[in-house]
Amino acid sequence: MKIDKKVWLYGILLAAVILFPLIITNQYYMQVLILVFIWSIAVYGLNTITGLTGQLSLAHAGFFAIGAYGLGLLTVKGEIPFWLAFIVAIILTAIISLGIGLIALRTKSHFFAIYTMSVGFMIYLIIYKSNLTGGVRGLIGIPNPSPIGPLRFESMISYYYLMLFFLILTIFVMYRIVHSLLGKTFVAIRNSEELAQTLGISVMKNKLLAFVLSAAFAGMAGALYASHVRFIGPQMADIHVAFELLLYLLVGGIGTLAGPIIGTLIVVVLTQMLQFLEEFRMLVFGPIVVLLILFYPRGIVGGYLMWKAKRNRKMDVGVTKSKEGDARAIND
Known part of the structure; x- marks a missing residue:
């Protein structure tokens, strides 16, 4: 069974926090x-x-x-x-x-x-x-x-x-x-x-x-x-x-x-x-926090999620265009 990357990441983080005081x-x-x-x-x-x-x-x-x-x-x-x-x-x-x-x-x-x-x-x-x-x-x-x-x-x-x-x-x-x-x-x-x-x-x-x-x-x-x-x-x-x-x-x-x-x-x-x-x-x-809020108005996690969503949309658009190109090539 394939384990999701998120599960691996959370498992590693949890292990690190548990082992930290040791x-x-x-x-x-x-x-x-x-x-x-x-x-x-x-x-x-x-x-x-x-x-x-x-x-x-x-x-x-x-x-x-x-x-x-x-x-x-x-x-x-x-x-x-x-x-x-x-x-x-x-x-x-x-x-x-x-x-x-x-x-x-x-x-x-x-x-x-x-x-x-x-x-x-x-x-x-x-x-x-x-x-x-x-x-x-x-x-x-x-x-x-x-x-x-x-x-x-x-x-x-x-x-x-x-x-x-x-x-x-x-x-x-x-x-x-x-x-x-x-x-x-x-x-x-x-x-x-x-x-x-x-x-x-x-x-x-x-x-x-x-x-x-x-x-x-x-x-x-x-x-x-x-x-x-x-x-x-x-x-x-x-x-x-x-x-x-x-x-x-x-x-x-x-x-x-x-x-x-x-x-x-x-x-x-x-x-x-x-x-x-x-x-x-x-x-x-103060200035560090101000800059962080200016460039990441939704916070660090919110900014990462927005970047990830944009990347996924671009990938979906790229896959769609590739499929359309393949379909046109077959029709030709």
Whole structure:
């Protein structure tokens, strides 16, 4: 049986990621990749609402913070077992997003973006001012994930594989959504809400579902982040975090399956490489990002897919002309 080239490529990439900590023992590199895995999960959530349904949500950092603080408060102050608190934090984020989405999704276009940005700022203020969350001091002492049977999550390498597991799970779920009727419904709404309505699609219901799924992924990423760093503060809900997540998505490729992880990897690694410039690193990083977005408006993955589609069309045209030439030669 012939194996598709994509299967070989994905298999090689997966093997490389799995073997990475066994070959490269530098913990700094592992730390960077762990952050890439966590942020990628959040960006996949953003891609659900922004990439698939075309709704620009700027409350994503707020949902990320709700997941993080949900886990932190339940484990530190509620003394609830880690994995139960983890699940409850995700559910709590989804429920809060449901209430917000019922109002937010009645607006459209830039009004929706402004509304969600305001919601994100409100979440930031609540965390910043509340005594329950620790206010500006933040929340410390968040525990490590509890052991699962013989598996313990106390070392850097164990965290690496745990975050990798959740990233692979997220990609698998997103793959199933994108290639399902639900994913096609989301894309139909993104292309034309009016046409989707004429086809009998419940636009509000599906946009709300996409919004809640998006927030749930963000909440899961936030909970994983809190368990990794073990200290969280209100700055994680700041609007600049929401724009960073959007930047990761734009660079990788909005609406694509591989875009979130590729964009996050490139931007995070590039940012780390420019750390030595301190506050001047944006003088280098900024123009690079601007040029990338100018020449690849659909992101790196989107640009590659467009190039591949054009190449296939040219090849199809060439084959068609060749067949027409052969047919004329036979007739002559």
